[in-house]
Amino acid sequence: MKFKFFFWFIIFWGILLAFGWAETRTYSLSLRYQPMIQFHSLQEKFGSTLGVGPFKDKRQETLYVGTHTPFQGLRSYFKSNPFPLETAIQESLIHALSRSGIKTVKVSDWDGKPESLKDIDLDSVLTLEIKKFWTEGKASLFRTNIKTTVQLVIHLGVKKERKVFTRTMELEKEMTVPRATPEKLEAILNQMLSDSFDAFFASPY
Numbered sequence: 001m002k003f004k005f006f007f008w009f010i011i012f013w014g015i016l017l018a019f020g021w022a023e024t025r026t027y028s029l030s031l032r033y034q035p036m037i038q039f040h041s042l043q044e045k046f047g048s049t050l051g052v053g054p055f056k057d058k059r060q061e062t063l064y065v066g067t068h069t070p071f072q073g074l075r076s077y078f079k080s081n082p083f084p085l086e087t088a089i090q091e092s093l094i095h096a097l098s099r100s101g102i103k104t105v106k107v108s109d110w111d112g113k114p115e116s117l118k119d120i121d122l123d124s125v126l127t128l129e130i131k132k133f134w135t136e137g138k139a140s141l142f143r144t145n146i147k148t149t150v151q152l153v154i155h156l157g158v159k160k161e162r163k164v165f166t167r168t169m170e171l172e173k174e175m176t177v178p179r180a181t182p183e184k185l186e187a188i189l190n191q192m193l194s195d196s197f198d199a200f201f202a203s204p205y
Contacts, residue, residue, distance in 0.1 A: 024076065024077060025074075025076045026077045026078070027078050028078070028080070028081035028083075029066075029078050029182060029186040032095075032190055033092040033096045034194050035197070036198050039097070042100075045205070046102065047122075047158075048103060048123055050102055050104050050105070050123070050124050050125070051110065052093070052094055052107065052126055053106075053126065055127065055128045055129075056086060056127075057085050058129050058130060064078055064079055065078050065085060065135065065189065066137075066148075066185055066189070067136050068138075068144075071139045078182065078185060089128065089130065089193070090128070105122060110125050110127070112155055113164070114163055117159045118159065124157060126154065126156050128152055129152070131168075133149075133189075135148040135185045137185065139179075142178070143178055144178070146174070146176070146184075146188065147172075148174075148185075149170075151168065151169070151170040151171075154167050156205060161205070169197075169199060171195060
């Protein structure tokens with residue numbers, strides 16, 4: 001009787017270990033835009049004050065920014081920090097621009113139309129739509145394939161030009177690593193975020 005109990009006890013704990021304690025895990029990834037370029041000409045392009053309007057997450061899955069499926073066990077999920085994603089990207093962008101001497105002001109009432117720029121007490125306004133922002137790791141026996149896609153649609157209204165410029169920044173990266181960690185996935189997303197914004201600010205219109 002004792003042997004039978006011990007046998008099933010070992011089986012039970014073996015199943016739990018094999019499936020990652022039978023529970024999914026959620027990790028937070030700290031997202032931040034770290035410019036790799038100098039913003040020497042941005043004031044000339046944007047004017048003295050840049051309004052930052054609402055950022056909108058247009059993805060189907062808005063709760064997470066990625067997943068990792070191990071060779072054995074249950075899938076892990078990743079959320080942005082801060083959360084939600086649009087807040088993380090907006091705060092990171094404002095912080096980066098402010099450190100570079102660009103004065104930013106949050107706005108909530110711009111309708112995105114060129115005609116309304118004259119009614120806003122700002123030199124330019126920027127809004128953003130998140131179309132894709134996802135990293136996915138899939139592990140095999142000895143390695144993990146990571147695929148990451150980022151697509152941001154940036155709308156920039158410039159009062160002196162009387163125009164709204166729209167640019168789509170889209171990047172995709174696939175790589176194979178021995179092991180995918182939250183730190184690795186965080187670094188990949190942050191690099192692609194920086195590459196996207198750097199490319200935009202290098203030539204906003």
